Amino acid sequence: MTSPSTCPVRARLFVVASVFGLTVSAGLPAGAPQAAVRNAEDLLIVDCLLPGQLRKLGRQATYLTARRPVRTTQADCEIRGGEYVAYDRANYQTALKVWLEGAMAGDPEAQNNVGEIYAKGLGTEPDYGMAFQWFRKAADQGYGRAKINLGYLYEQGLGVQKDPAMALNLYREASGIQDALMYASVVQVELRARDERISGLEQQVREGEAESARLREQVQQLQRELAQRRAALQQAQRELVDTRNRLAEARQAQDDDLTRLLENQLLAQEEQLNAQRTQLAALERRAGGAGGGLYSSPMLEILDPVFVAARGRNTAVYPGGPGTRKVVGRVTAPHLVSRIEVNGRQVELTPNGGFSAEIEVPAGGTQVSVVAVDSAGDRAELQFNLLPQASGPAAVAAPAATGELPRGVKLGRYHAVVIGNNAYRDAAFPTLQSAANDASAVADLLRRRYGYQVELVLNGSRLEILTALDAMRKKLGPEDNLLVYYAGHGEIDGEGRGYWVPSDGAANASNTWISNAAVSDILDTMPARHVLVVADSCYSGTLSRTSVPTFDPAEADRGKWDAWVKAVAKGRSRTVLSSGGVMPVPDAGSGRHSYFARAFLNVLQDNNRLMPGQRLFQEVSTALALAAIDSPLPQVPEYAPIRYAGHESGDFLFLPAGRTAATGP
Incomplete structure (x- = not known):
């Protein structure tokens, strides 16, 4: 196996399993x-x-x-x-x-x-x-x-x-599900204007061959640069370990001058190492790894307000009356996008790929045009109608119907295993600052607001983490729900396989880590109907987002909503909400929590309704696009089924404790 390269500076994982009657x-x-x-x-x-x-x-x-x-x-x-x-x-x-x-x-x-x-x-x-x-x-x-x-x-x-x-x-x-079923929770537009300008199949083939040759050369160049970066990273890791050993010896010998010198040297080496990790992950992303590459075009999507661009319905309805409304969106691969325009006005594009604009919406609604221009000058335009709730008959039914738990749907009991690792035995893995804080906050929120029975594990070893998962695999009954949250370091090897690093994990030794594939296998054998993985880290092996059904708000009425929820509740699902591919993620940034953890906690704290996983993804993505503007590393959340974990259909459903089924007809 090739030498592993660091994936995120910090990783988190959250798993939710919900059982409705399958043993x-x-x-x-x-x-x-x-x-x-x-x-x-x-x-x-x-x-x-x-x-x-x-x-x-x-x-x-x-x-x-x-x-x-x-x-x-x-x-x-x-x-x-x-x-x-x-x-x-x-x-x-x-x-x-x-x-x-x-x-x-x-x-x-x-x-x-x-x-x-x-x-x-x-x-x-x-x-x-x-x-x-x-x-x-x-x-x-x-x-x-x-x-x-x-x-x-x-x-x-x-x-x-x-x-x-x-x-x-x-x-x-x-x-x-046959009615009111959609397979795109957000609008995505690929920048393909260049393809539309090509006339004739022969010209398309010729240009395609030339483009392929150019891309192959770029890939080869990036692969050579990647090899050099990996070698430099491994050398920096060895030097960091050597400095830490010398610092320990100096402290033991009570040599204050040498200790201060080595402490400064250690700080500089850690900063250099983190910079190298970031550069390496960016190169891997460009070279075609998970999360995008040279063969992927930037994608434009609208995060808020939520609407589904399908069957000709490019309309978004938001609660409230006429006035100023903020439109929030993002683009993947923002380094390939030169500018974003909303209704003809250029808006700021953050390093995370997020953007927002204030739109004046009259009582009758207004049309919104979002244009993305890539570095080659190609354009992609997305147009939709933005309507206040008071406008139009389609806007009235959606808020009233969605968010209620239909009568007859039982969600069962909830359990949780929450894991937070700050301290690591191997000096190659620096001590984290917010992992335990995030885990403790998630445990408290789940216990207090969602009624979970929570087991909190701090600085868990490989055996302790696997034992906790296996214990839940044996304990779960057909009416139970399970949540597993992981906060700590994560790694990815040279073949793109992702891992959690337990507190006793050793550097450059993937056999001492816990692979995402092993976690997926465990989830596959759990007696659970729904499983949701929320990972502030790399999590490879996902299907595309289009294979998760979602409810079309334009068709929302009580009968269709109830039928959709009942069908989703019965379907076996294995989905993942990740913070964005293989890029490193910051250990802290939003007070005592990471940007992703803070957004996740805020969404669940503010939720007062039945919330599908798709909606959780939308709200977390919107919060990150607005809150992580100053983050040095881009975070683009993704939501999709997990491959080889037993996904069939459906979606996970969140419901705060004390909420009961709807009493209406």
């Missing part, structure tokens, strides 16, 4: 002996092939059933006499051995698992062609998770010709 049994039967946990690896999820059961037919005949595949912990597989390959040594041949027999026999779950094995490319490059074939077999039998996976292949053009319409149809089928 997934991956562990031991009730009352069975529990496996002894010897180390953290015993708690990682493996593909396990259990031995067959000895059964008796009448008084005369006995027979042995076929071996049974399950996904469970390594310790559980051992005590049940199963065959497995440990997580870190897994490859597609051994994983296929567990599931292929069931897939060949027509089991849709096994067929989907085989497809995911090929799509993951365990120990080899992904084979999307084979993944497509197995996903199709499972989807044809109505298996929702396979429909989502198949839709992603169609949307991205992996192993099959790209077909966005087919992808949306598969997402819609998986959700089980």
Whole structure:
């Protein structure tokens, strides 16, 4: 494995799981002996092939059933006499051995698992062609998770010709929602004006080939620069550790002059190291890593007011009457955008990609035009009508209907494991200032305002963190909800895999960290209906945002809202709200909290209604765009399903304690 490079200076993770009636049994039967946990690896999820059961037919005949595949912990597989390959040594041949027999026999779950094995490319490059074939077999039998996976292949053009319409149809089928269903929670406009000016297929091909050659050269140049930056970063880390060791020796020898000299030197080295981390992450982003690259165009989106640009409805309705209204938006890859104009007036574009403008809205509404111009002079324009609530019949129903919990929908009990790591044993990981503060504040808010039963873990080791997750995996019942919050360092390796760093994690040793893939596997085996991961860090492996259904406010009435909430509450979902790709994030910046944590806390504190995860994403994004203007590092939140964590449909629903179902018709 290539040498890892630091992902965020600071990472946070928050997971919410909600169970509405689905029981997934991956562990031991009730009352069975529990496996002894010897180390953290015993708690990682493996593909396990259990031995067959000895059964008796009448008084005369006995027979042995076929071996049974399950996904469970390594310790559980051992005590049940199963065959497995440990997580870190897994490859597609051994994983296929567990599931292929069931897939060949027509089991849709096994067929989907085989497809995911090929799509993951365990120990080899992904084979999307084979993944497509197995996903199709499972989807044809109505298996929702396979429909989502198949839709992603169609949307991205992996192993099959790209077909966005087919992808949306598969997402819609998986959700089980037919009316008032949208698949874009915000408006996004890609800067493609140059493509529209190309006339003729031959000219398009020629220019495309020239562009590809230019981009390949840029990528090669960036890769060379990345290698140099990584080497410099590793050298700086070694020098930092050496300085810390010398400083400890000087303090022990009570050499005050040398101690002051080394303290100043240490401070300078830490500042230099953080600067190198930021530059390296920026280069990785430009070179095509998660979160955007040379092949990605900037995207323009409106965060507030919220509206859905689909089916020809480019209209936003906001509560309140005529007057001044602030429009808030953002662009991805702001370094590629030269200016933003709102109604013909240029507005300030922050380093985070955020912008805002004051708009005078009369009683009859007004049209808003937002124009983004990239560095090449290409333009993208987004137009929509902005209406006060008092204007138009469509505006009246939306606020009254949305936000209520329909009668008959039970959200169950809530539990939480909140983890905050400030102190690290390895000197290569500097002590954090706000991680424990953020974790403590989140724990208090969840306990006080949302009625969670909270377990707070500070400076947790790898074993302690995995033990806490595994305990909840065993404890959860079909009516429970789970929330897991992680605050601490995060890393990403040379292949783009993200990790949490526990308090006992060692530098340049990913086997001592907790990978995002391992977390996704744990979430997949949890007996939960809805899981939401909120990560102020890199979290790779997400699907596109279009595969999460959301409610169209233009069609909001009580009946449609109630039907939508009931369908979303029943659908199994695994989604992630991240603070923005692989860029480093500041440890502090908004008082005692990070920008992202402060925005997240404020949104949940102010919430007085039933709030879907999509809406949480919108409000956090808006708060960050306005509050993190002075942040030295850009943060562009993202919201999408997690790949290979069991996502099928639906969305997570927040509800403050004490709120009950609607009493209306």
